[in-house]
Amino acid sequence: MAFIEKRELLNSQSVERAITRITHEILEKNKGALNLALIGIRTRGVFLTKRIAQKIEDIEKVKVPVGIVDITLYRDDIGRTEAHPMLQKTEIPFSVTDKTIVLVDDVLFTGRTIRAALDAIMDLGRPRFVRLAVLIDRGNRELPIQANFVGRELPTTREELIQVQLMEADGIDRVVLGEEKK
Amino acid sequence: MRLRHKNLLGIKDLTAEDINLILDTAESLKEVSTRDIKKVPTLRGRTVVTLFYEASTRTRTSFELAAKRLSADIISIATSISSVTKGETLKDTGKNIEAMNPDIIIIRHPHSGAPEILARSLRPAIVNAGDGAHEHPSQALLDLFTIREKKKRIAGLKVAIVGDITHSRVARSDIYALSKLGASVTLVGPATLIPVEIEKMGVKVSYRLEDVIPESDVIIMLRIQLERITQNLFPSIREYSRIFGLNSEKLKNAKKDLIVMHPGPINRGIELDPEVADGPHSVILEQVTNGIAVRMAVLYLLLGGKEESELTN
Numbered sequence: 281m282a283f284i285e286k287r288e289l290l291n292s293q294s295v296e297r298a299i300t301r302i303t304h305e306i307l308e309k310n311k312g313a314l315n316l317a318l319i320g321i322r323t324r325g326v327f328l329t330k331r332i333a334q335k336i337e338d339i340e341k342v343k344v345p346v347g348i349v350d351i352t353l354y355r356d357d358i359g360r361t362e363a364h365p366m367l368q369k370t371e372i373p374f375s376v377t378d379k380t381i382v383l384v385d386d387v388l389f390t391g392r393t394i395r396a397a398l399d400a401i402m403d404l405g406r407p408r409f410v411r412l413a414v415l416i417d418r419g420n421r422e423l424p425i426q427a428n429f430v431g432r433e434l435p436t437t438r439e440e441l442i443q444v445q446l447m448e449a450d451g452i453d454r455v456v457l458g459e460e461k462k
Numbered sequence: 463m464r465l466r467h468k469n470l471l472g473i474k475d476l477t478a479e480d481i482n483l484i485l486d487t488a489e490s491l492k493e494v495s496t497r498d499i500k501k502v503p504t505l506r507g508r509t510v511v512t513l514f515y516e517a518s519t520r521t522r523t524s525f526e527l528a529a530k531r532l533s534a535d536i537i538s539i540a541t542s543i544s545s546v547t548k549g550e551t552l553k554d555t556g557k558n559i560e561a562m563n564p565d566i567i568i569i570r571h572p573h574s575g576a577p578e579i580l581a582r583s584l585r586p587a588i589v590n591a592g593d594g595a596h597e598h599p600s601q602a603l604l605d606l607f608t609i610r611e612k613k614k615r616i617a618g619l620k621v622a623i624v625g626d627i628t629h630s631r632v633a634r635s636d637i638y639a640l641s642k643l644g645a646s647v648t649l650v651g652p653a654t655l656i657p658v659e660i661e662k663m664g665v666k667v668s669y670r671l672e673d674v675i676p677e678s679d680v681i682i683m684l685r686i687q688l689e690r691i692t693q694n695l696f697p698s699i700r701e702y703s704r705i706f707g708l709n710s711e712k713l714k715n716a717k718k719d720l721i722v723m724h725p726g727p728i729n730r731g732i733e734l735d736p737e738v739a740d741g742p743h744s745v746i747l748e749q750v751t752n753g754i755a756v757r758m759a760v761l762y763l764l765l766g767g768k769e770e771s772e773l774t775n
Contacts, residue, residue: 350490353502353532358766366483367762369490403499 282461283441289434292453295415295446298431299328302413303335305429306382315408317345317379321397322368324386327448328415332384345379347372354396370400377405382429386444388414391425416455418442465763469581469588472597473638481639485607488752488759494531495754505534508765509564512538513555514591515546515571520726520750521591521600525568528757534765537564556580565765569593574631587764595629595690601725602635604756606643608749609680612721617644622674624650624706625684625733628657629691632725633684637663650674651706654695671706676715683708683724683733699732709735713743721745 290298310316313336320329326348333346348371383397394412401410413429418436432455436442441458445451465480473481494502510529512522522538529536539559541547546555552571556579559567568589569577574596581588592598610616621640627633627649640647647665649656656667668674675681686702696702708722722743728734738744 353491353494353504355504358504367487367490369493371493399503403502404497 283443283458284461285443285456285458286440288454288456289442290432290455294432295453295455298415299331300335302415302429302431303332303339306332306411306413307336307339309411309428310380313340313342313344315378315380316382317347317374317376318382318384319347319349319372319376319397319401321383321385321393322348322350324444324446324449325384327446328386328413329384330448332382332413345374347374347376349383349397349400351393351396351400354399356392356396372401372404375405376401376407378408380409380411381407382411382413384413386415386446387442388412388417388425388427388430389420389442391421391423394425395423415444416442464766468764469577469590470599470760470764471577471581471588471590473599473602473635473642474597476599476639476642478642478644481603481606481642484603484756484759484763485610487763488603488607488755491758491762492752492755494758495751500531501533502531503533504762505529505532505765508534508566509562510534510536510566510568510761511559511562511564511586512536512568512570512591513541513559514539514569515541515576516592518570518591520753521570521598524750524753525589525591525600525757525761528754528761531754532758532761534565534761552576552579553583556584560584560586566761589760589764592631594631595634596631597635597638598631598725599635600753600757600760601632602639603760604749604753605632605636605682605723605725606639607752607756608723608745609645609721611748611752612745613679613719616640619645619679620648620677621645621680621682622648622650622668622671622678623682623684624671624674624708626655626686626691627651627660627684628655629687630684632682636682637665641665645680648674648678652696652702671708672712672715675712675720676717678720679717681708681720681722683722685725685727685729686732703732707731707733707735708738710737710741713738713741716743723749726750 318329320326350368350370352367411428414427415431417430417433443456445454447453526536564586566587568591570591571593574594576593577588577590623633641664650668650671720743724746
């Protein structure tokens with residue numbers, strides 16, 4: 281699947297500002313970092329999670345627990361599509377029970393990834409709250425799922441592609457709109 | 463990422479890439495067994511049947527737990543109490559199980575090639591859980607997983623496989639798997655229990671365990687398969703044990719980080735002295751733990767997402 285870039289939606293400064301704002305909103309909603317834990321969805325959600333955790337540490341001077349969830353085992357299309365990403369580890373080195381979990385992903389689209397991530401977390405315990413933070417909400421939901429913290433809302437059509445590029449994986453921070461090469 | 467095979471009949475059919483895919487997947491699945499609730503919904507609604515024509519505790523329990531931890535339904539058929547005792551043929555039994563629409567049949571059979579016979583005539587995926595003296599692929603995969611976990615690599619390691627090579631399907635699968643991933647394998651045992659011309663598989667042969675121990679990174683001890691040995695292949699159990707058994711005296715010259723493995727069940731005091739079996743070099747129980755993760759990976763990769771048209775075997 282080739283990706284043809286149409287235009288840049290967010291540059292590196294906008295990405296940085298969005299992450300900063302999300303961090304402040306999380307802390308405001310939670311009234312600080314007490315009982316807070318962050319869980320990133322592989323792959324780019326993990327990078328965002330680490331950055332948010334660092335910002336929380338800068339602001340509140342506390343380290344919040346950080347985990348990684350791989351949703352592959354909870355997908356609703358196993359056996360239906362052929363190209364799955366490589367199954368990777370879920371690494372949540374703390375008890376989720378009674379914590380306020382902020383689930384972090386780069387793009388919120390159909391909502392199916394979030395559904396799978398919620399099931400994965402619930403299998404590990406009973407959090408007090410689960411909230412959702414995403415860098416981009418591109419609409420087109422197929423399930424009744426909504427984010428609590430959104431970096432930028434970008435209404436798109438189903439055919440368009442949104443690509444979030446982050447320094448840790450792509451060497452640059454930006455969000456681009458594109459389409460699939462026919 | 464997916465396995466380009468419909469069945470797991472033997473390691474011989476797999477590429478190094480296939481083996482690494484299974485090991486990497488198993489590494490991710492190992493975490494599930496450490497949870498309080500040891501279950502993920504991945505294979506919900508899929509049915510796995512185990513069909514064992516030979517005794518087994520470890521392998522069958524391990525496959526059953528693997529299937530259950532992935533939420534598949536599993537039915538176990540022990541042939542000693544089934545219609546097989548009334549004279550039903552393997553193919554007929556297979557066809558009847560197929561008619562109940564399972565997704566995977568896991569078979570163990572005393573005759574080499576039995577899983578392949580099923581694979582040729584049945585629709586469900588077939589997993590070989592040991593056939594005669596042919597192959598035992600899931601055992602080799604869990605051996606490699608354990609070695610990789612301990613040594614962080616396979617390539618370049620020196621591995622000794624000691625004992626009854628002739629009757630051992632584990633040895634054959636291990637030889638294929640280790641060679642494909644670049645380890646060098648030395649077989650050790652009495653000449654009567656090492657097949658002639660086995661060097662053609664790319665292995666070395668030695669008749670003196672003491673010579674091989676100092677250079678080995680891994681020693682895989684095999685069980686003397688008394689149930690398969692029909693002629694006098696060695697003078698006595700005691701003599702075998704003295705020459706080819708592993709004890710702490712012989713391990714004095716071993717590398718510090720040598721690991722000792724055994725596919726189980728152990729004949730304590732014959733091929734393995736209790737001091738070694740329970741000692742610091744032994745990773746035998748870790749093999750058992752890892753077996754579940756590796757078998758979960760096999761079931762997941764055989765059932766998880768792929769198209770019929772792309773399958774080879």
